[in-house]
Amino acid sequence: MSTDTEHSASLANKVFIQRDYSEGTTCKFQTKFPSELESRIERTLFEDTVKTLNNYYAEAEKIGGQSYLEGCLACATAYLIFLCMETRYEKVLKKIAKYIQEQNEKIYAPRGLLITDPIERGMRVIEISIYEDRGSSGSSSGSSSVSGSTAR
Amino acid sequence: MKTCEYQQIDPQALPTPTPTLPAHHGNDSDKREEPKRPKKKWEVFPGKNRFYCDGRIIVARQSGVLPLTLGLILVTSGLFFIFDCPFLVKHLTSCIPVIGGGLFVFVVITLLQTSFTDPGILPRATPDEAADIEKQIDNTGNTSYRPPPRTKEVLINQQVVKLKYCFTCKMFRPPRTSHCSLCDNCVERFDHHCPWVGNCVGKRNYRFFYTFIVSLSFLTAFIFGCVTTHLALRAQGGKGLVFALQESPGSAVELVICFFSVWSILGLSGFHTYLVASNLTTNEDIKGSWSGKSGEGVTNPYSHKNIFINCCTMLCGPMPPSLIDRRGFLPADESVQTAGTDIELPTLTNKSEINVCTQGTKGLLESATRPPLLSTSCPQGKTQTAHTCPDNSPTVNSDPSPELSTSCGARHTASSRGHTSPPRHSKSRSKKSKRAALHISNTAYDAPVSPTSPDAGPKSKARGHEGASFSPLH
Numbered sequence: 001m002s003t004d005t006e007h008s009a010s011l012a013n014k015v016f017i018q019r020d021y022s023e024g025t026t027c028k029f030q031t032k033f034p035s036e037l038e039s040r041i042e043r044t045l046f047e048d049t050v051k052t053l054n055n056y057y058a059e060a061e062k063i064g065g066q067s068y069l070e071g072c073l074a075c076a077t078a079y080l081i082f083l084c085m086e087t088r089y090e091k092v093l094k095k096i097a098k099y100i101q102e103q104n105e106k107i108y109a110p111r112g113l114l115i116t117d118p119i120e121r122g123m124r125v126i127e128i129s130i131y132e133d134r135g136s137s138g139s140s141s142g143s144s145s146v147s148g149s150t151a152r
Numbered sequence: 153m154k155t156c157e158y159q160q161i162d163p164q165a166l167p168t169p170t171p172t173l174p175a176h177h178g179n180d181s182d183k184r185e186e187p188k189r190p191k192k193k194w195e196v197f198p199g200k201n202r203f204y205c206d207g208r209i210i211v212a213r214q215s216g217v218l219p220l221t222l223g224l225i226l227v228t229s230g231l232f233f234i235f236d237c238p239f240l241v242k243h244l245t246s247c248i249p250v251i252g253g254g255l256f257v258f259v260v261i262t263l264l265q266t267s268f269t270d271p272g273i274l275p276r277a278t279p280d281e282a283a284d285i286e287k288q289i290d291n292t293g294n295t296s297y298r299p300p301p302r303t304k305e306v307l308i309n310q311q312v313v314k315l316k317y318c319f320t321c322k323m324f325r326p327p328r329t330s331h332c333s334l335c336d337n338c339v340e341r342f343d344h345h346c347p348w349v350g351n352c353v354g355k356r357n358y359r360f361f362y363t364f365i366v367s368l369s370f371l372t373a374f375i376f377g378c379v380t381t382h383l384a385l386r387a388q389g390g391k392g393l394v395f396a397l398q399e400s401p402g403s404a405v406e407l408v409i410c411f412f413s414v415w416s417i418l419g420l421s422g423f424h425t426y427l428v429a430s431n432l433t434t435n436e437d438i439k440g441s442w443s444g445k446s447g448e449g450v451t452n453p454y455s456h457k458n459i460f461i462n463c464c465t466m467l468c469g470p471m472p473p474s475l476i477d478r479r480g481f482l483p484a485d486e487s488v489q490t491a492g493t494d495i496e497l498p499t500l501t502n503k504s505e506i507n508v509c510t511q512g513t514k515g516l517l518e519s520a521t522r523p524p525l526l527s528t529s530c531p532q533g534k535t536q537t538a539h540t541c542p543d544n545s546p547t548v549n550s551d552p553s554p555e556l557s558t559s560c561g562a563r564h565t566a567s568s569r570g571h572t573s574p575p576r577h578s579k580s581r582s583k584k585s586k587r588a589a590l591h592i593s594n595t596a597y598d599a600p601v602s603p604t605s606p607d608a609g610p611k612s613k614a615r616g617h618e619g620a621s622f623s624p625l626h
Contacts, residue, residue: 071468078261122275122475
């Protein structure tokens with residue numbers, strides 16, 4: 001996008017991808033393609049993103065030999081190692097943040113969309129903001145308030 | 153002259169925290185000035201929690217009887233080391249103070265961790281999210297009439313589970329999440345609100361709590377055993393128990409405390425071991441969610457059907473992160489909700505527009521840092537968001553508007569009044585009934601506890617959960 005044209009984007013709508021609880025309380029998001037995004041992005045790209053995120057979360061919450069070892073070690077030290085060490089979950093969360101930023105830059109922002117990291121929303125939803133190009137100047141503030149944009 | 157001084161003060165220039173936001177308690181007394189220092193999220197946290205050490209430590213609003221718990225542990229252990237250890241080291245073995253010391257340290261550390269850790273609080277829904285959920289629910293009633301409780305059914309491992317809508321947090325509660333009226337928060341995998349540790353017990357601090365009560369059982373039993381041995385040794389040779397007690401008065405105090413505590417604590421440990429083995433929460437056990445009371449073939453959909461795996465999952469599973477990001481910075485435009493700062497906002501509009509207009513994709517990403525509902529933002533907020541970008545991707549409307557919580561706040565404070573009385577009431581009674589109250593209040597504390605709990609002492613000794621018949625779920 002050229003920087004000489006004054007082009008501003010304004011938030012038009014937000015789509016919320018809810019959690020999928022069919023397998024319990026593990027963190028997993030629904031891969032159902034929301035209708036508001038139909039004109040903005042290809043279904044496969046969207047599904048890929050959500051599936052990759054789900055895989056990351058599954059990796060973070062995986063219970064296996066390594067996590068048991070971590071847990072037992074933590075218990076033996078009265079859980080004080082949580083104060084010094086970064087847990088595996090936190091490491092994966094950093095990977096997720098990087099992945100989301102990468103996706104935003106490469107895929108979503110060029111299409112006028114923006115994914116918010118679920119951790120910012122209490123791991124309840126993946127919030128996708130839909131932006132509208134507003135053409136040139138003038139479009140100060142004001143913009144469209146989200147609650148009023150139900151027509152979209 | 154004095155009246156002149158008063159008139160000179162322009163009320164609008166005073167950036168006082170507006171009184172219309174009662175949910176904003178906490179340490180905002182130093183925020184009288186314009187928000188030159190960006191606020192941290194814990195300072196505007198809408199729940200009834202208190203924060204210390206710049207948000208590192210979180211406790212419930214009412215500390216309950218945590219000081220008493222700590223005091224009892226410290227006093228009993230102190231007396232043990234002073235009165236019993238010297239004698240036992242001389243007559244038995246020097247391992248005793250070592251073991252005792254190790255257990256004591258373990259108990260105190262796990263107690264403090266249980267009390268000061270975020271139990272798994274779910275942040276409230278942002279206004280956009282709440283609006284989206286509202287849209288999905290048919291709401292034909294008018295705004296002044298509160299609609300009937302909304303539920304959503306999901307299928308978890310072939311089991312139908314009802315998710316309730318939380319009016320305070322404006323979201324459908326995830327499975328096993330419950331709203332604690334004492335703390336005014338939704339807590340994930342809510343077990344109970346424990347007044348003895350002064351905090352909720354939930355997903356994140358259950359393992360600390362379990363380790364605490366198990367190690368406390370060991371400590372209490374150990375001290376009880378040592379004191380008994382000590383007194384028995386002293387009373388040898390026909391000197392008698394009275395003589396022994398006279399020689400070591402501290403032991404008498406320990407004996408009383410330990411005797412009355414050990415049964416309740418052992419019972420509680422046993423109960424929670426059962427819960428861990430079957431992957432249940434106290435909440436679910438009391439309500440009988442999965443015990444088949446409804447007559448259908450309901451089973452616990454979260455259980456792994458294997459005791460060992462259940463235990464390992466609960467106690468050794470990965471530690472989930474805190475979702476409330478206490479020490480993160482608020483975007484400055486969100487902390488600016490006081491009347492006094494409205495003046496400076498219009499002057500900053502131009503700057504924010506320029507920022508958006510200069511870049512393409514990056515501009516889109518940056519423009520997301522400004523919530524659309526607020527027409528302006530402070531450049532301060534922008535630079536600060538840029539700095540925290542690696543850690544905090546752009547947050548839009550991350551803070552729930554306070555007026556959402558005030559409407560329900562009254563409800564919660566009203567119900568919380570009843571909670572403080574049982575523990576304080578029980579203080580004046582014997583220690584035995586105090587421990588009994590521990591059971592009732594420990595097993596389900598999310599509803600007005602029946603004041604008859606201290607009287608139900610003998611019944612509730614080891615099976616407190618059976619004695620409680622109220623619904624803890626908000």
